Amino acid sequence: MKIGIVLYPTYGGSGVVATELGMALAKKGHEIHFITYSLPFRLDDFGENIFYHEVRVIDYPLFYYKPYELVLTSKLVDVVKHEGLELLHVHYAIPHASAAYMAKHILEQENIHIPYITTLHGTDITLVGKDSSFEPVITFAINQSDAVTAVSKDLKKDTHTYFNINRQIEVIPNFINPDHYNVPPSEVLKRRYSPNGERIIVHISNFRKVKRVQDVAYFFAKFLEKMPAKLILVGDGPERHNIEEICRKQGTCKHTEFLGKLKAIDQILSIADLFILTSETESFGLSALEAMVSSVPVISTNTGGLPEVIDHGNSGFLSDVGDIDDMVENAYTILKDDESLHKFRKGAKKQALNFHIDKVLPLYEELYERVVSKNMIKKEN
Ligand code: GMT
Numbered sequence: 001m002k003i004g005i006v007l008y009p010t011y012g013g014s015g016v017v018a019t020e021l022g023m024a025l026a027k028k029g030h031e032i033h034f035i036t037y038s039l040p041f042r043l044d045d046f047g048e049n050i051f052y053h054e055v056r057v058i059d060y061p062l063f064y065y066k067p068y069e070l071v072l073t074s075k076l077v078d079v080v081k082h083e084g085l086e087l088l089h090v091h092y093a094i095p096h097a098s099a100a101y102m103a104k105h106i107l108e109q110e111n112i113h114i115p116y117i118t119t120l121h122g123t124d125i126t127l128v129g130k131d132s133s134f135e136p137v138i139t140f141a142i143n144q145s146d147a148v149t150a151v152s153k154d155l156k157k158d159t160h161t162y163f164n165i166n167r168q169i170e171v172i173p174n175f176i177n178p179d180h181y182n183v184p185p186s187e188v189l190k191r192r193y194s195p196n197g198e199r200i201i202v203h204i205s206n207f208r209k210v211k212r213v214q215d216v217a218y219f220f221a222k223f224l225e226k227m228p229a230k231l232i233l234v235g236d237g238p239e240r241h242n243i244e245e246i247c248r249k250q251g252t253c254k255h256t257e258f259l260g261k262l263k264a265i266d267q268i269l270s271i272a273d274l275f276i277l278t279s280e281t282e283s284f285g286l287s288a289l290e291a292m293v294s295s296v297p298v299i300s301t302n303t304g305g306l307p308e309v310i311d312h313g314n315s316g317f318l319s320d321v322g323d324i325d326d327m328v329e330n331a332y333t334i335l336k337d338d339e340s341l342h343k344f345r346k347g348a349k350k351q352a353l354n355f356h357i358d359k360v361l362p363l364y365e366e367l368y369e370r371v372v373s374k375n376m377i378k379k380e381n
Contacts, residue, residue, distance in 0.1 A: 001368055002031040004079055006072070006090040006100065009040040011206060011235065011261055013286040014121035016042050017151070017174050018091035024177065024361055026050045033079055037068070041263070053079050069095040076103035080114045086372050088116040089364075093124040094134060097141035115146035115375040117367065120155055120169075122283030126304070127210065130162035139163045146371045152305025155283040170367065173308070174284050175360035176352055181294045185270045193257060193271065198228040199335045202272040202296070204265060204287045205279075207237030215278035215324055217243050219299075221250040222328045227335065231256045234268060269294035273341060274331055276300070280321055285309050292316070293352035297334050297344035299327050315351035316344065 003025065007018035019042040022032040026049035033051045034040055043052065055075045057066040076099060079085060088103070090096035100116035107114055118141065128134060142148055142165060149172045150156040156169045194200050201220065205211040213233070220231045233243070233256065240258070247253040262268065269275070275291030277300040284305045288298045298316035300306050312318045317330035334344045 001087065001372065002033070002083060002085045003368065004033045004035050004076065004083075004085045004088045006035050006076070006088060006096045007040060008092055009036045009038045009043075011041060013174070013284065014092045014119075014124075015040055016286060017121070018089075018119075019043050020175070020177065020357070021089075021361075021364065023050065024357055025365075028361070028365075031083075033083055033085060035072070035075055035079055051083070069099050072096070072099040073102045073106070076100060077106050080107055081110070081112060085114060086375075087368055088114060089119065089368075090116060091119045092121050093118055093138050093142060094128060097145060098137050101141050101144050113375055113379045115371045117147045117149065117371060118142055118145040119172075120148065120150045120159055120283075122151070122155060122281075122304075123210070125150075125155060125159050125162060126281055126283065135163065139165070143167055146375065147367055149367070151284045152308050154305040154308065158283075158304075172363045172367070173355055173360060174286050174289060175355050175357045176289050176293045177357040178293050178353065181266050181269065181290065183266050183270045186267060189267060190271045193230050193232060196228065198230045198255075199273045200230050200232060200271055201274045201276055201331070202232045202234065202268055202291070203276050203278075204234040204268075204290075205237070205277070206235055207239040207243070209239060210280050210282075211237075211239070212278045212280050212321070213239050213243050214246055215322060215327075216276050217246040217250065217252070217256075219276065219278065219324045219327050219331070220256065221252050222324060223331055224252060224255060226328065226332050229255065229335075232259060232268060232272070233257065234259045234262050234265060236260050265290065266294065269296055272296045274299060274335060275316075276327070276331070277306075278321075278327070279303065279306070282306050288316075289352055289355055292348040295345040295349045297341075297348045299331050299334075309351075309355075311347065311351040314344070314347035316348065 005022045008015045019040045023045045026032045031049050035053045037055045055072050088100050090100045097118040148169045203216045275296045275298045281304045301321045302318035319326040
């Protein structure tokens with residue numbers, strides 16, 4: 001099948017999922033066309049069946065706000081027409097779903113019928129989308145999609161809560177390819193970050209407010225009272241400066257490493273003993289899944305889709321948002337001795353394998369088949 005995948009190319013779960021999905025589909029023989037404004041950062045495979053189409057916004061002094069959605073729409077029309085695409089799969093509703101809707105209707109004028117599937121990822125619904133400045137357009141573009149998927153049951157529920165949705169939303173969870181996290185722990189890295197055998201605790205995020213990274217910093221200061229440890233923070237974003245300030249005030253900077261936007265997270269996870277994600281809300285929590293597949297247990301919050309991803313008591317623990325004392329106790333339960341850590345490592349890996357790409361990819365393929373054949377029937381009538 002010839003599929004156009006529309007995505008955000010930067011650091012962030014939705015772009016990672018869309019890119020990994022495209023690369024896996026290409027390996028299975030589908031022709032994949034990534035359409036976005038810069039090369040997706042996870043796209044490291046330019047093998048057979050993979051194409052990339054860059055969306056460019058023309059700069060003109062009149063444009064105080066650049067009209068990205070319009071140029072994306074024109075690009076979709078162009079790629080569908082000239083590459084003969086059979087389906088568009090847009091990741092993140094804003095503005096991809098409405099651009100796909102418009103492209104579909106422009107193409108209909110030329111007797112080209114292209115269906116589009118919208119995959120909802122989280123903040124497009126829970127934070128940004130429900131804002132009244134987006135809501136009517138998002139509701140419309142979701143309702144007009146040929147199929148809609150959400151990455152967790154909780155996100156499906158939220159979508160129905162915040163929007164007037166009159167169509168079915170299918171839950172297809174995010175997935176993981178264990179082969180991509182199969183790196184042996186690097187002794188060099190281990191010596192660098194844990195010279196005296198300290199436990200290594202890792203947090204990875206985009207440092208936005210919703211991640212409550214300040215809780216990670218406060219958690220760590222308290223945890224250090226229990227046992228020696230190192231905190232590795234991967235990623236960057238608006239809250240980073242605040243976190244650095246907290247570390248300075250708490251005197252934990254010498255035990256904390258800020259690595260910034262690191263690409264090789266598989267290597268960092270390979271030396272980690274614990275992953276911590278303290279989000280206010282999280283539709284899925286892909287970074288927690290990446291940790292678990294690397295046999296790293298997770299301390300997190302019992303919010304959004306996280307309880308669907310983390311097996312409380314086996315692959316890690318869930319606490320109320322902001323309950324730092326509980327997180328410290330849970331972390332200690334996991335890290336207190338090697339026997340306990342080993343048990344949770346096994347539990348983490350086992351839970352992650354429930355989201356194995358081989359289980360989830362066929363769900364997307366089956367959906368694609370359904371949507372495309374329905375479109376064929378429509379065309380024939
Ligand atoms: O978490 C973010 O701020 C990024 C955002 C995105 O669109 O990339 O992540 C959302 O989608 C991910 C992939 O489906 C999910 O794993 C994240 O949980 C979700 N983030 C939130 O719901 C806050």
